[in-house]
Amino acid sequence: MNVRTVPCLTDNYAYLLVQDGHAVVVDPSEAAPVLAALDGLVLDAIWCTHHHWDHVGGIPALLAHRAVPVVGSRYDLEHGRIDGQTAGVGAGDTVRFGSHVARVHTIPGHTLGAIAFEIDGGLYPGDTLFVGGCGRVFEGTMAQMRGSLATLRALDPALRVWCGHEYTVKNLEFAESLAPEPEVVERLADMRAVRARGEPTVGRPLAAELATNPFVRWDAPPVAAAAARLGADPADPDAVFAALREAKDRW
Numbered sequence: 001m002n003v004r005t006v007p008c009l010t011d012n013y014a015y016l017l018v019q020d021g022h023a024v025v026v027d028p029s030e031a032a033p034v035l036a037a038l039d040g041l042v043l044d045a046i047w048c049t050h051h052h053w054d055h056v057g058g059i060p061a062l063l064a065h066r067a068v069p070v071v072g073s074r075y076d077l078e079h080g081r082i083d084g085q086t087a088g089v090g091a092g093d094t095v096r097f098g099s100h101v102a103r104v105h106t107i108p109g110h111t112l113g114a115i116a117f118e119i120d121g122g123l124y125p126g127d128t129l130f131v132g133g134c135g136r137v138f139e140g141t142m143a144q145m146r147g148s149l150a151t152l153r154a155l156d157p158a159l160r161v162w163c164g165h166e167y168t169v170k171n172l173e174f175a176e177s178l179a180p181e182p183e184v185v186e187r188l189a190d191m192r193a194v195r196a197r198g199e200p201t202v203g204r205p206l207a208a209e210l211a212t213n214p215f216v217r218w219d220a221p222p223v224a225a226a227a228a229r230l231g232a233d234p235a236d237p238d239a240v241f242a243a244l245r246e247a248k249d250r251w
């Protein structure tokens with residue numbers, strides 16, 4: 001299986017998972033770039049990490065191109081939040097594509113119906129985990145979001161993170177402002193260089209998030225100390241996370 005990154009809208013990414021002339025698309029915010037990227041591949045299914053328009057907006061036009069299953073969370077199916085959705089899945093469920101099986105993780109917080117797909121060494125967390133950051137907490141609680149990020153950070157550190165937006169440089173600038181650890185400073189310089197070449201920053205190992213992303217490092221002393229300066233109890237993971245997320249919302 002290989003992965004094609006499909007830039008959409010301003011800073012969104014959809015992804016084509018490709019094997020033997022067939023493809024699954026993850027989070028098609030618009031149809032035209034996805035159809036162009038398909039380039040003769042047969043679309044087998046549409047997988048959605050959550051219901052936001054900038055992740056599902058392309059579904060009606062893709063279904064007009066070819067009627068395929070649309071997989072999202074059980075919550076979003078029950079609430080009718082994704083046009084054309086045919087299947088609802090949650091934690092512990094699996095979804096097949098070709099010879100591969102995706103594991104589904106339920107990760108509420110950004111939205112209550114957010115899920116991640118894990119397949120063939122890749123993790124598709126939508127807007128819950130970004131390279132260097134995390135999504136805003138729109139529907140869930142801060143504790144829920146931290147719990148979801150705890151689920152993701154416990155996965156295989158070799159997984160490559162294919163997230164929903166190109167927010168990496170801003171995220172790492174925020175991380176550097178909290179605690180200019182050498183790994184963070186170095187990664188920010190690396191990612192700036194990647195962007196200067198016009199390339200996406202996504203598809204990098206989860207291990208790099210564990211070393212540089214403050215939103216999965218609530219128990220790392222430099223990050224907890226930064227949260228303490230923001231008024232949080234550094235020994236309380238939920239308080240640390242909430243302080244960081246609120247600071248990023250204002251940043």
Ligand SMILES: [Zn+2]
Nearest residue numbers: 050052110127
């Ligand atoms: Zn979103």
